[in-house]
Amino acid sequence: MEGYDLIGDVHGCGATLAALLEKLGYHQRGGVYRHPRRKVIFLGDLIDRGPRIRLAVNIARRMVEEGEAQIVMGNHEYNALAYCHRLGDHGWLRPHTPRHNRIIMNTLEQYRDHPGEWDDVLAWFMQIPLFLDLGELRVVHACWDQPLIDALRHECPDACLDRAMLEASVDSDTLAFRALDRLTRGSHLPLPEGIEIHSGDGFTRKTFRTHFWARDPQFYGDVIFQPDNLPDDLELRPLSDAERQRLSYYGPEKPPLFIGHYWCEGIPALPAPNIACLDYSAVKYGRLVAYRWSGEQRLDANHFVWVSVPREEQARPQPWEIDFD
Structure with missing residues (x-):
């Protein structure tokens, strides 16, 4: 095997996923996309928002079950599990609030x-x-936090959820909560009192997403990692010691790390020599991005491959599709 093709957040863009696989040299045999010398790793968030969620899930699942791919859990897969599981007589693990209903609405409809x-x-x-x-x-989908991963390995060596861990994950005092939150959602810092971000996706947020590869961050602007800018001059606000302690750190001496989650925009680029983010907002008419890894320890931006998602319906990729019905 020559290496892995790592694919970022699909979010229901099933036809675009098929087009990207074809571009990467994968072809269907027996209803499964296969490559003679390479395999895929999906970075999670197959579901929600997009027009072909069932197609995206079935393409990825068939590849995983046939040994042609691996996958890690995204926060949207975890959200779906919590949304659809009850905690005894105490209601749903993820409350069915208007905000949560909106996020999973397209998946449940399809x-x-x-x-x-x-x-x-x-x-x-x-x-x-x-x-x-x-x-x-x-x-990992969002953030590699070594102490949390070590603790998680001790509790569940296969790093997979079971029912008890799923139920524990909604209690902020548990390892399950800390692990699910950090690994699938990354780290966040609260905005100062009274300040909010009105995001392009229609949500209002009181925190901002941070990255985890700044060695000695001093200001908010040193760690922010999201498409929405901070209001006013908050990027120049100094980080407190307590805020710095909330952040993870992944050093340049570590093995190459691949993440999704962060809604990047523009031409794919490397945020650090050993880190690649592959979420380029495909479902927002951005790019569905892959990285072709062939063993290199220092990553190369020339190894990104992508399919753009145009707004015009007639211009979108229409590959031959598996008939799942």
């Missing part, structure tokens, strides 16, 4: 006529690990 299939997909999500450490490279 599976509405396939309830048995959706139940089966949820069972498959429970088998998806929270991270992959393959020695020469590492994969």
Whole structure:
């Protein structure tokens, strides 16, 4: 095998995923996309928002089950599990608030006529690990936090959820909560009192996303990692000692790390020599991005491959599709 093709957040862009796989040299045999010398690693967030969620899930799942791919859990797969599981008589693990309803709405609509299939997909999500450490490279959806990963390995060596861990994950005092939150959502810092960000996706946020590769960050601007700018001059606000202690750190001496989650924009670039973010907002008419890794320890931006997602319906990729029905 020559290496891995790591693919960022698909978010239901199933036809675009098929087009990207074709561009990478994968072709369908027996209803599964295969390559003679390479395999795929999906970075999570297959579901929600996009027009072809079932297609995206089935392409990825078939590849994983046939040994043609691996996958890590994204926060949207975890959200779906919590949204669809009850905690005894105490309601749903993830409350059915208007905000949570909106996030999963497209997924539930597209599976509405396939309830048995959706139940089966949820069972498959429970088998998806929270991270992959393959020695020469590492994969996690949002943030590699070594102390949390070490603790998680001690509790569940396969890094997969079980029912008890899923239920514990909604209690902020548990390892399950800390691990799910940091590995699938990354680290956040609260904005000062009274300040909010009105994001382009229609949500209002009182925190901002931070990255984890600044060795000695001093200001908010040293760690912010999201498409929305901070209001006013907050990027120049000094980080407190308490805020710095909340951040993870992944040093340049570590193996190559691949993440998604962060809604990057523009031409894919490397935020650090050993870190690649592959989420380039495909479902927002951005790019569905892959990185072709062939063993290099210092990553190369020339190894990015992508398919752009145009707004015009007639211009979008229309590859031959598997008939899942």
